[in-house]
Amino acid sequence: MALILNEEQQMLRDSAKSFITESSPVSSLRERRDRGEEWSPELWQGMAEMGWAGMVIPEAYGGLEFGYVGAGLVMEECGRVLASSPLLSSSFVSASLIASLGSDEQKETLLPAIASGASIVSLAVNETDRFDPTVTALTAQQDGDEFVLNGTKRHVLDGKIANTFIVAAKTAGNADETRLFVVADDAPGITVEASRNADTRLVTSMQFDGVRVAAENLLGDAGATWPALERALDIGAVLSAAELSGLAQEAFERTLEYLKERKQFGVPVGSFQALQHRAAQLFCELELCKSAILKAGQAIDEDLPERSRLASMAKAKTAKTAKLAVNEAVQMFCGIGMTDEFDIGFFMKRAAAACQEFGDYYYHADRFARLGGY
Amino acid sequence: MTNLEQFRQETRDWLDENCPASMRQPVKSDKDQCWGGRNWQFTNDDQRVWLERMAERGWTVPQWPTEYGGGGLSQAEAKILKQEMARIHARRPLDSFGIDMLGPALLKFASEEQKQRFIPPIIRGEIRWCQGYSEPNAGSDLASLQARADDKGDHYLINGSKVWTSYADKSDWIFCLVRTDFEAPKHQGISFLLFDMASPGITTHPIKLISGFSPFCETFFENVEVPKENLIGDINKGWNIAKYLLTHEREMIGGFGLLRAGVTTLGQQAVAAIGTRDERLADDGLRSDITAFEIDEMAFAATVERVVDEAKAGQGTGAASSLIKLYGTELNKTRYELLMSLGGSDALFWGNDEDTTVSKDWLRSKGNSIEGGTSEIQLNIIAKRILGLPS
Numbered sequence: 001m002a003l004i005l006n007e008e009q010q011m012l013r014d015s016a017k018s019f020i021t022e023s024s025p026v027s028s029l030r031e032r033r034d035r036g037e038e039w040s041p042e043l044w045q046g047m048a049e050m051g052w053a054g055m056v057i058p059e060a061y062g063g064l065e066f067g068y069v070g071a072g073l074v075m076e077e078c079g080r081v082l083a084s085s086p087l088l089s090s091s092f093v094s095a096s097l098i099a100s101l102g103s104d105e106q107k108e109t110l111l112p113a114i115a116s117g118a119s120i121v122s123l124a125v126n127e128t129d130r131f132d133p134t135v136t137a138l139t140a141q142q143d144g145d146e147f148v149l150n151g152t153k154r155h156v157l158d159g160k161i162a163n164t165f166i167v168a169a170k171t172a173g174n175a176d177e178t179r180l181f182v183v184a185d186d187a188p189g190i191t192v193e194a195s196r197n198a199d200t201r202l203v204t205s206m207q208f209d210g211v212r213v214a215a216e217n218l219l220g221d222a223g224a225t226w227p228a229l230e231r232a233l234d235i236g237a238v239l240s241a242a243e244l245s246g247l248a249q250e251a252f253e254r255t256l257e258y259l260k261e262r263k264q265f266g267v268p269v270g271s272f273q274a275l276q277h278r279a280a281q282l283f284c285e286l287e288l289c290k291s292a293i294l295k296a297g298q299a300i301d302e303d304l305p306e307r308s309r310l311a312s313m314a315k316a317k318t319a320k321t322a323k324l325a326v327n328e329a330v331q332m333f334c335g336i337g338m339t340d341e342f343d344i345g346f347f348m349k350r351a352a353a354a355c356q357e358f359g360d361y362y363y364h365a366d367r368f369a370r371l372g373g374y
Numbered sequence: 375m376t377n378l379e380q381f382r383q384e385t386r387d388w389l390d391e392n393c394p395a396s397m398r399q400p401v402k403s404d405k406d407q408c409w410g411g412r413n414w415q416f417t418n419d420d421q422r423v424w425l426e427r428m429a430e431r432g433w434t435v436p437q438w439p440t441e442y443g444g445g446g447l448s449q450a451e452a453k454i455l456k457q458e459m460a461r462i463h464a465r466r467p468l469d470s471f472g473i474d475m476l477g478p479a480l481l482k483f484a485s486e487e488q489k490q491r492f493i494p495p496i497i498r499g500e501i502r503w504c505q506g507y508s509e510p511n512a513g514s515d516l517a518s519l520q521a522r523a524d525d526k527g528d529h530y531l532i533n534g535s536k537v538w539t540s541y542a543d544k545s546d547w548i549f550c551l552v553r554t555d556f557e558a559p560k561h562q563g564i565s566f567l568l569f570d571m572a573s574p575g576i577t578t579h580p581i582k583l584i585s586g587f588s589p590f591c592e593t594f595f596e597n598v599e600v601p602k603e604n605l606i607g608d609i610n611k612g613w614n615i616a617k618y619l620l621t622h623e624r625e626m627i628g629g630f631g632l633l634r635a636g637v638t639t640l641g642q643q644a645v646a647a648i649g650t651r652d653e654r655l656a657d658d659g660l661r662s663d664i665t666a667f668e669i670d671e672m673a674f675a676a677t678v679e680r681v682v683d684e685a686k687a688g689q690g691t692g693a694a695s696s697l698i699k700l701y702g703t704e705l706n707k708t709r710y711e712l713l714m715s716l717g718g719s720d721a722l723f724w725g726n727d728e729d730t731t732v733s734k735d736w737l738r739s740k741g742n743s744i745e746g747g748t749s750e751i752q753l754n755i756i757a758k759r760i761l762g763l764p765s
Contacts, residue, residue: 002450002683003676003683004687260762268764271764275763276753276757277750277753277757279757280753280756280757280760287677288673288674288701289673291676294676294680295676310672313669313672314673316669317669317670368669369655369664369668372639372642373642373645374644374650374655
């Protein structure tokens, strides 16, 4: 398969760009931040009307079945304007898990509601400060036709607005076995605690105290769970990389414009070779990120055996580059880059948060090495 | 079966039948590469057979037009051929500056008669070419070159010298930049000439490098007579050809940064050399450096793939050759630094002058970010031509 966008994908990118720049400019983030709002239900409604919420969901369940390269293009455009939505957590990651593991009934119940935007389903896997899906202490004790969940989850994306969670747990009797449960947000015994992060988004910690879940809400067979979860987390990593890539490109383009306008010593500062070479180097890194993400997106769409290694490569490369891009941006904008009045700081804050989501550079570099046999 | 699937099957069958087993071994030293030319001594019969069979189909240059002996393949077919060759670790049948540098420029700028004359011997590996670009006082500032060609009516008379002429001592012909107008601004007085290295008045001296090898030469021209029909393009318009050719040279040199088929990855080599602890490479610091390198290497390989596919689809980003040259050569240097580190003192082994060793390859790699335009020149090109930053 050629490593380029096909015509449909290019059209999607163009329409995504025009919709998102219109409906969610960076100024709207500032307004929401100043009003103390986490997200915009109107924007979410608009995204759902564009079909984005059902982008990777099979047509039989009300989706577009457009694939993950396409989802990456949407995330990239969202990244450019720092748009906040449950697309990644609900429509892409959780939907992929349900589509691959769910029973017909679960798919019928959950997927059309995700596709329409009516339902927000978030994945509650992580329990550690730094992302690590292999650590699961939360237990699910079988009690007749039910399981009883006890434990905590941390840094759950969109936990405050989700109405359903997919919760990873160890079933008693087999501590090595991770199982997934579909749990409603209002199940007795769940406490959701939200705190505000640097990027203005709310992250949540969840406490499960004797939460009773019917056995029919188990998602998938024991043997199929981990491979499907790994795939969903690969999807999360690649799409998070796509968001970061858009963010980094935008920060870079804004910086370039400034280098051409800003004059010191009587000339544009962009005429100085010290800055030109740094900008040129960053341009190269950004081009590598685009290729890495496209390659990894195609590997997901085509279900290639090297999918996981490519996904970790893409997230590691993009996380590193995005940090470079925002650091260079603030340095090259100089004093004005340090002011709250100026937008570039938002890019730095969001980049730091998005780097952590689904694993940062160090997590994915380590995984990339292990998958490479070292 | 689609046409492409059928092409893949046929290609696979043909390669299986026609690629000698010894030509499926990794290239370990210069001797394993076939450069062709009038004086070429084939390392063994397999090397000769492999070149002849591939040249017969035009597959030394899969996408060049069939009218000059090229393969005439589409981009998609050429990609399949490349994949199928990589699958069996087939060596490139012919390494050639005629293919990687001169040929594309001839196809674009030469007259029909010149194409008929010069291109078929390139494809068949019969003429080995060298490049006369740099001079002692024209390195990064290439356009200030001073080697001159004076119009003597029925011929040009060449005087001057070139330096860093790769394999000038082994080459049959040279493509050479000469000044034909000393009054014009420096870019507008340069012409592009081809001539036989056996012409009277040419001497070459190999330059011994820090690696101990001498792939480059100093080349001197003293009253060398060159027929006028050997001028490519218009007089004083050679700079455009020179630049076009440089983009191909950059892509070729940048390709050094790509992992060659059949060669184990750096991580695997490190495990073999150092071993593991808790299923991770036993040296933590080296492990994180190798990881960073392999991540870049893989993202770079994807970028080269994307650039090729974009060009095919007419979506090219322009000066991609500078990106590939810059990134590929810097990666290759990093690869050799890491290879030296994981080998420890063993990697310093030098042996006899003609031995190929890691230490010599490591030293050779330092030239990658200098030849064909330094990394700093590539950064200048990207900053000005792609990013539009002011002078």
